[in-house]
Amino acid sequence: MIHVTVYRSNNQITAFELSGHADSGPYGYDLVCAGVSAVSFGAVNAVLELCEIDLDIEQGSEGGYLHVALPDTLDNTSKEKMQLLFEGMIISLKTIASEYSQFITIKCK
Template structure:
């Protein structure tokens, strides 16, 4: 299972979906694609400071004081992961911590 934990300025992703064999897992691929898009978009399209560490089965993202642009990108990320979690609830879980305005 992929566990996604979200707070005001951090995102932590842990695990593998286990939906299909490695290299064929569309659930993992979907979460990975929108996660990488979030990181690259914040780096390339905003002036926000972002720290991240990605390795197989583990992602840590920290965005210092996200501005309106970064918040919009983060909100879009959450829409995407929530859609995946709704479609594949036994493979993806999203936990929102604090009071995010989503």
């Protein structure tokens, strides 16, 4: 199962973590894993390119783990863009979870 944890402070995303494997299909055909990976890495890449922000990114060497910490020292425009892009990511992950709840959980702390 994929576990998504979103960390917030004052209703703002400060970090998020994805861990585990969906195991919803054979290796290379796991649509839930592919969807979660595309959404999460797409959002990270969008923030890196569009906001020109350095994120603190930690990945597992075998896959199945991603931790991203957001910087707290940003101008308001960059912070708003970054928050919007990551909120969009969370909405997309929730959409996946609504159809495949046996393979993905999302919690906020």
